Amino acid sequence: MTNRTKSSWLNEVFFTLKTQVWVWVALVAGLVVTAGPFLWMVSTSFKFPAQQFDGSLLPWPITLNNYIRLFTSAPYLLAEVYNSLEVSVLSTVGQVLTCAMAGFAFSVFQFRGRNFLFGVLLLTLVIPPQVTLIPNFIIFSHLGLIGTKIPLWIVSFLGGAFGTFLLRQYFASIPFELAEAARMDGASLMRIFVRIYFPLSKPALSALAILTFTGSWNELIRPLVYLPSNQKLTTLTVGLSLYQAQYSGQWSFLMACAVISILPILLVFLVAQKQIIEGSALTGIK
Amino acid sequence: MVDRLRLKGTDSWWMFLLLLPTLVGILLGTVGSLLASVAISFTNWNNVQPAQWVGWKNYIDSFTDPRFGDTLLNTLKFAGLYIPASIIAALTAALILNGHAKGRGFFRAAFFFPSLTSSVAVALVFSWIYSLDNGILNQILTFFGAPAVNWMGKENILFSVTIANVWGAVGEGMIIFLAALQAVPATYYEAARMEGAGKFHIFRRITFPLITPALFFQIVIVTVNALQAFEYIYMLTRRTQGESSMATVVYLIYRNGFRWFNMGLASAQAVLLAVVIILFMVAYFRVEKKLVVYDK
Numbered sequence: 001m002t003n004r005t006k007s008s009w010l011n012e013v014f015f016t017l018k019t020q021v022w023v024w025v026a027l028v029a030g031l032v033v034t035a036g037p038f039l040w041m042v043s044t045s046f047k048f049p050a051q052q053f054d055g056s057l058l059p060w061p062i063t064l065n066n067y068i069r070l071f072t073s074a075p076y077l078l079a080e081v082y083n084s085l086e087v088s089v090l091s092t093v094g095q096v097l098t099c100a101m102a103g104f105a106f107s108v109f110q111f112r113g114r115n116f117l118f119g120v121l122l123l124t125l126v127i128p129p130q131v132t133l134i135p136n137f138i139i140f141s142h143l144g145l146i147g148t149k150i151p152l153w154i155v156s157f158l159g160g161a162f163g164t165f166l167l168r169q170y171f172a173s174i175p176f177e178l179a180e181a182a183r184m185d186g187a188s189l190m191r192i193f194v195r196i197y198f199p200l201s202k203p204a205l206s207a208l209a210i211l212t213f214t215g216s217w218n219e220l221i222r223p224l225v226y227l228p229s230n231q232k233l234t235t236l237t238v239g240l241s242l243y244q245a246q247y248s249g250q251w252s253f254l255m256a257c258a259v260i261s262i263l264p265i266l267l268v269f270l271v272a273q274k275q276i277i278e279g280s281a282l283t284g285i286k
Numbered sequence: 287m288v289d290r291l292r293l294k295g296t297d298s299w300w301m302f303l304l305l306l307p308t309l310v311g312i313l314l315g316t317v318g319s320l321l322a323s324v325a326i327s328f329t330n331w332n333n334v335q336p337a338q339w340v341g342w343k344n345y346i347d348s349f350t351d352p353r354f355g356d357t358l359l360n361t362l363k364f365a366g367l368y369i370p371a372s373i374i375a376a377l378t379a380a381l382i383l384n385g386h387a388k389g390r391g392f393f394r395a396a397f398f399f400p401s402l403t404s405s406v407a408v409a410l411v412f413s414w415i416y417s418l419d420n421g422i423l424n425q426i427l428t429f430f431g432a433p434a435v436n437w438m439g440k441e442n443i444l445f446s447v448t449i450a451n452v453w454g455a456v457g458e459g460m461i462i463f464l465a466a467l468q469a470v471p472a473t474y475y476e477a478a479r480m481e482g483a484g485k486f487h488i489f490r491r492i493t494f495p496l497i498t499p500a501l502f503f504q505i506v507i508v509t510v511n512a513l514q515a516f517e518y519i520y521m522l523t524r525r526t527q528g529e530s531s532m533a534t535v536v537y538l539i540y541r542n543g544f545r546w547f548n549m550g551l552a553s554a555q556a557v558l559l560a561v562v563i564i565l566f567m568v569a570y571f572r573v574e575k576k577l578v579v580y581d582k
Contacts, residue, residue, distance in 0.1 A: 026382050027393055033453070034397055040422060041411045053420040055429075098307040105304045109297075110290035121308065124316040126567060128514050130539050131556040132319035134326060134549055141333060158311030179291060189297040193304075218404040220517045221536075225544050237406045241521060244410055251414050258407040265403055273395050276402070280458060281465035 038262075045256040052252040066256035076231040077260065080239040085264075087152045087223075087235060088216040094156030095163050095212040096205055102159050103167030104193050108179055118168075125161045130221075137225060147233070151226045152219075156212070163208050166279065170204035171197055207279020210272055214265050236261050320560075327554035332547045344554035354538065354555065358562075360444075361534040365512035367448045368455075372508050373501070375452060376459025383460070384467040394464065401457035409521030412450040413438075416522075443523065443532050451518045455511070459504050466500035467493065495579040502578045506570060513563050516540070535559045 044052055045066055046059040070077050105111075106118050140151040174197060182192050198205075223235040231239055243257050269276060293301060327344055331337035348354040379397055383390055400408065415422050416437035424434040437446045470493060478488050516536045523532040528545065530537050535555060543552030 023382055023385070027389075030379060030382075031393065031396055034400055034456075037400075037408065037411045037415060037453070040415070041407075044414075053425075055422065055425045098311075101304040102308040105301055108291055109301060110292055111298075111301060117305075117309075120312060120317075124312060126510065126563065127316055127320060128510075128536075128556065128560050128563060130514065130536055131323045131553075131560050132316060134543055134553050134556065135319040135322035136315070137544075138322075138326075138331075138333065138549070155311070155315060157307060158315055159308035160311065164308065183291055188295070189291075189293070189300045192291075214402050218406065218517075220406055220520065221540065224540075237404055240404075240406050240410060241524075244413070244521065245526070251417075254410060255414070258410050261407045262403050266399075269395075269399060269402055273398075277394060277398055277461055280398075280461045 041255045041258050041262075044252050045259045047252045049250065049252055066253045067260075069253060070256055070260065076239065077236075077257070079232050080234060080236045081260070083149060083227075083234065084217055084236040087149050088213050090153035091156040091216040092209050092212045094153060094158075095160060096209050098157055098159040099163030099167050099208060100198065100201070100205060101193075102164045103171055104197050106164065107168045107171035108176075108192065108197070109189070121159075121161050121164060133221070133225065140226065146226060147228050149227070152222055152235075153216075156216075163212065166208055167201065167204055170201055174200050203275055204279060206272060207275045210268055210276050211279060213268065217265060323553045324557055326549055327557050329550045331549040331553075333549055334547070337550070340550065344551045345558070347551060348555055348558065353533075354535075357533045357535045357538045360532055361513060361515075361536075361559075361562075363444055364448060364451075364515060364532075364534060365509065367444065368451060368512045368515070369505065369508050371448060372452045372455045372459060373505060375456045376504070377463050377501075379456060379460040380463035380467055383464055394461075397460055398457035400454050403454075405454055405517035406521055408454050409450060409518045412446075412453075412518075413522055416446050416450075438522070438531070440531075447518055447522050447532060450522060451515060454518070455508070459508065462500050462504050463497065466497040470496045498578040502570070502574055506567070509566050509570070510563060513559065513566070535562075 039057060043057050043059050046062050046064070047054075048061065048063050048065065051059065051061075102121075106114065136151070136155070137146070140146055145151050178196050178200075179192050182196060187195070218237060219235075220237050220241070223238045224241075227234045227238065229238070229242070231242055234242075240257055240261055243254060247253050326337070328339060328341060329337035330340050330343075383393055383397075418424065418434065418436050418438070421437070423437060428434055436442065474492050474496075475488065478492055483491070514536055515534060519530060519532060519534050519537055520540075523530040525531060528541070533541075536559070539552045539555050539559070542548045542555065
């Protein structure tokens with residue numbers, strides 16, 4: 001009897017060890033696949049054009065020439081960074097504000113047509129943005145706004161299904177007794193929103209802020225359509241696609257451009273990865 | 287049952303104010319635009335001259351032009367590869383991380399990061415990885431004495447584009463699956479182990495049914511993304527004249543609408559794409575009732 005338990009215990013240890021090894025192999029392989037392109041990009045950006053094809057992951061000799069060239073022979077890069085930043089920051093402010101307003105209305109109060117309105121809002125998720133792009137373009141061109149950055153961020157001030165849903169989920173997890181108690185003390189709707197729900201929802205609000213910021217920063221089709229195809233006036237993503245054609249084959253220089261465009265996102269991610277990951281998970285659970 | 291507060295006094299006005307941006311957004315941005323799109327699709331609008339009603343012409347043109355059929359086929363082929371590949375990759379990553387506590391935070395962050403970075407920048411890197419002459423993949427192949435492969439050639443382009451796109455999407459799905467896996471009560475696993483259930487049995491009978499809502503959610507999201515894919519296609523398959531060697535419907539809409547300003551035709555094709563997406567959703571929600579376990 002004791003013998004048998006002992007052998008099955010040994011068996012168990014052996015088995016766990018074996019699976020542990022496989023898990024580590026899989027994790028490291030996954031890491032190589034995910035980090036590989038980034039390392040390759042960074043390494044090439046520090047190479048001289050003559051070394052860009054040497055296939056080595058460690059650049060030698062190291063040069064900062066590609067980065068210096070970014071600011072000398074591609075002087076519009078800073079303008080593009082500024083344009084991307086302006087659009088992304090304004091979009092983020094608009095989304096956080098208006099989605100929080102709607103999310104609060106949908107989660108805390110009872111009013112007629114609430115479920116219907118929320119259903120319609122969720123349905124808008126399914127409509128492809130390409131369908132609304134053309135009418136929106138026509139509206140903005142009648143308003144004389146094509147070629148300006150306004151169409152890129154103004155729509156963020158009109159709420160949105162994703163953000164409203166995400167925040168509603170979070171608001172619903174805040175103990176309802178807080179709102180009820182405030183109500184007993186005679187607090188108005190706005191007071192409950194501004195003093196209780198807004199301050200208590202910082203994790204979800206920052207998650208939405210970060211997801212909106214990165215989404216806006218990475219956007220391609222709308223800046224492509226709304227902004228002139230002029231390196232000084234467009235955003236960084238469109239700029240990058242223009243450089244791809246203009247500096248075709250000059251990989252060490254192009255990779256330096258790519259590094260610059262990823263850097264802000266990497267910084268945001270390193271500072272706030274916990275909120276980002278938990279925020280992204282929030283929409284999928286229930 | 288969730289409790290909710292009743293409105294009183296001036297609350298209704300504030301409520302209206304809170305919902306106003308969303309209401310305008312739904313009416314103007316979505317419902318209005320959708321109706322406008324349908325209307326425009328029956329005209330020959332080019333944003334310069336006044337529009338003329340042309341009836342079904344744009345739809346007939348789309349179906350008789352082989353280019354539209356090609357882009358639709360490309361889109362469906364891409365979706366057919368992309369949907370299963372990204373779901374399986376994301377679920378595998380989540381299952382491995384779920385059973386592995388050591389360094390989970392680090393690996394979770396590392397696997398998630400690509401889905402946050404600019405598709406344009408990532409596609410730029412992939413266009414070099416795939417490069418015929420000196421790309422890293424071909425350097426590795428020739429190092430081992432194998433012949434170089436034309437990754438962006440006709441027979442490989444679909445796979446190459448899909449791989450790059452999946453690479454950029456795994457992290458998001460993984461996060462959703464991981465959250466669902468961690469929400470499975472540990473007592474379920476303990477009870478199953480007490481009864482001597484094997485690992486595979488536990489996955490099939492407990493884990494899998496309990497994550498079907500997340501799986502369904504993710505399949506819907508990934509399908510919509512696949513049918514609307516644009517960034518990677520634009521960056522990887524665009525040629526010097528601006529046409530694509532693997533044009534999808536969205537690519538064609540972009541070219542028709544904003545390069546040739548044939549807004550009527552582009553709108554008709556956008557409406558057709560919306561119909562394809564709706565057909566997918568209807569099919570999904572039909573099987574949902576059979577496959578998804580909603581039980582709390």
